[in-house]
Amino acid sequence: MAKLWGGRFTKETNKLVEEFTASISFDQKLALEDVEGSLAHVKMLGETGIIPLDDVDLITEGLLKIKSKIENGEMEYSVEHEDIHMNIEKQLIDLIGPAGGKLHTGRSRNDQVATDMHLYLNRKTKEMIRLVNSVQEALLLRAKDNVDTIIPGYTHLQRAQPVSFAHHLMAYFWMFERDKDRLQDSLKRVNWSPLGAGALAGTTFPIDRQRSAELLGFDTVYPNSIDAVSDRDFIVEFLSIGSLIMTHISRLSEEMVIWSSQEFQFIELDDSFCTGSSIMPQKKNPDVPELLRAKTGRVYGNLVSLLTVLKGLPLAYNKDMQEDKEGMFDTVETLEGSLQLLAPMIETMTVNKETMRKAVNQDFSNATDIADYLVTKGVAFRDAHEVIGKIVLYALQENKFLLDLKMEEFKHFSPLFEEDIYRVLSPEHVVGARESYGGTSQVQVKEQILLAEEKVLG
Numbered sequence: 001m002a003k004l005w006g007g008r009f010t011k012e013t014n015k016l017v018e019e020f021t022a023s024i025s026f027d028q029k030l031a032l033e034d035v036e037g038s039l040a041h042v043k044m045l046g047e048t049g050i051i052p053l054d055d056v057d058l059i060t061e062g063l064l065k066i067k068s069k070i071e072n073g074e075m076e077y078s079v080e081h082e083d084i085h086m087n088i089e090k091q092l093i094d095l096i097g098p099a100g101g102k103l104h105t106g107r108s109r110n111d112q113v114a115t116d117m118h119l120y121l122n123r124k125t126k127e128m129i130r131l132v133n134s135v136q137e138a139l140l141l142r143a144k145d146n147v148d149t150i151i152p153g154y155t156h157l158q159r160a161q162p163v164s165f166a167h168h169l170m171a172y173f174w175m176f177e178r179d180k181d182r183l184q185d186s187l188k189r190v191n192w193s194p195l196g197a198g199a200l201a202g203t204t205f206p207i208d209r210q211r212s213a214e215l216l217g218f219d220t221v222y223p224n225s226i227d228a229v230s231d232r233d234f235i236v237e238f239l240s241i242g243s244l245i246m247t248h249i250s251r252l253s254e255e256m257v258i259w260s261s262q263e264f265q266f267i268e269l270d271d272s273f274c275t276g277s278s279i280m281p282q283k284k285n286p287d288v289p290e291l292l293r294a295k296t297g298r299v300y301g302n303l304v305s306l307l308t309v310l311k312g313l314p315l316a317y318n319k320d321m322q323e324d325k326e327g328m329f330d331t332v333e334t335l336e337g338s339l340q341l342l343a344p345m346i347e348t349m350t351v352n353k354e355t356m357r358k359a360v361n362q363d364f365s366n367a368t369d370i371a372d373y374l375v376t377k378g379v380a381f382r383d384a385h386e387v388i389g390k391i392v393l394y395a396l397q398e399n400k401f402l403l404d405l406k407m408e409e410f411k412h413f414s415p416l417f418e419e420d421i422y423r424v425l426s427p428e429h430v431v432g433a434r435e436s437y438g439g440t441s442q443v444q445v446k447e448q449i450l451l452a453e454e455k456v457l458g
């Protein structure tokens with residue numbers, strides 16, 4: 001079949017080469033963006049008098065027909081036309097005749113593909129902001145029910161100090177808040193228009209790049225045509241933000257796997273989010289959080305893969321850059337699927353408040369508070385630490401927890417202990433006493449939730 005660029009060639013393209021170099025199997029996802037870019041380009045060509053208005057009308061009409069074919073899933077693509085840009089241009093020419101051939105005036109596929117990618121990521125970044133926000137809403141909802149729920153807080157996965165379960169959930173809220181902020185900030189760079197940069201050097205036609213940028217809703221245009229067609233930083237940035245989002249999803253998923261284990265039983269995932277075992281009838285497996293944790297790998301891979309593609313490339317466009325797409329689509333789809341599942345999984349999990357409370361009763365996570373108790377009575381923290389270390393060792397030997405120790409046992413270690421030590425050591429008091437800004441006291445957690453509510457998009 002005749003190629004749009006066939007003039008200089010005397011031989012047919014080798015079939016394997018055609019397959020190998022074509023991107024139509026995946027870049028058809030950019031079909032609507034491609035039409036959108038062309039509509040703006042042709043309007044600008046008309047306004048600047050570069051092509052006659054009759055042709056502009058014909059081309060516009062043709063493009064709109066193609067657009068509805070795409071939307072209705074009726075579009076047919078062929079590998080002979082290599083990519084989405086040439087497939088659409090060929091269909092346009094078939095549809096409206098030779099006038100269709102004027103669409104490509106003053107542009108190249110190099111600025112065209114970059115424009116498509118910018119438009120696509122603009123749309124997807126905004127969608128991602130909404131999805132991250134819905135996970136934040138789910139976290140906030142569960143945090144509100146659990147301000148007074150106490151769980152052991154861990155460092156090194158060893159019991160450290162008890163915390164409000166809401167406080168723990170809200171830690172994830174703030175991670176996602178920063179992700180949302182990163183996505184929002186990245187839009188500043190996604191919103192540069194490469195259109196009109198041509199192959200790399202600009203064009204001899206009196207085009208108006210500002211106008212086509214404005215028609216497409218871009219904030220600004222790339223000031224350098226070489227940079228415009230060579231830049232894939234905005235995709236790297238998206239893949240990198242996506243990697244961080246997956247890191248956060250993965251850490252939360254890991255906790256869900258641990259918390260739902262027989263050993264912890266802090267939460268139970270809803271049946272609708274779990275699967276069974278083909279051999280062990282008792283099993284209820286946390287497949288969803290496990291897969292979320294695992295899918296993080298491919299998202300990191302997509303980032304490293306694009307960075308690697310770009311690192312050795314001379315300016316300007318190189319065919320290597322066609323490899324920017326599949327990883328990007330994969331990251332977009334993985335993120336969409338993951339965020340969409342995470343929100344309802346959080347919303348429907350059962351929180352076993354009693355089990356959590358029992359866990360807190362059976363540990364030494366109130367030890368810091370006895371040290372603080374002695375400090376308020378004038379003992380230096382380092383000395384208090386030493387005394388409490390000895391008390392813990394003694395309690396362990398006696399097979400007791402701190403609240404089980406009798407008054408005389410406390411007094412044996414320091415005469416400064418009084419009856420009020422028992423109140424100080426209760427988990428409610430231990431949590432409630434951490435009133436420093438951002439701490440886990442119920443008062444502080446409620447303040448935090450108020451602040452968080454302002455961050456959630458309506």
Ligand code: ARG
Nearest residue numbers: 023083109110113317321322
């Ligand atoms: N399919 C190509 C890509 O995705 C479009 C740009 C092709 N440009 C070129 N000079 N061959 O990168």
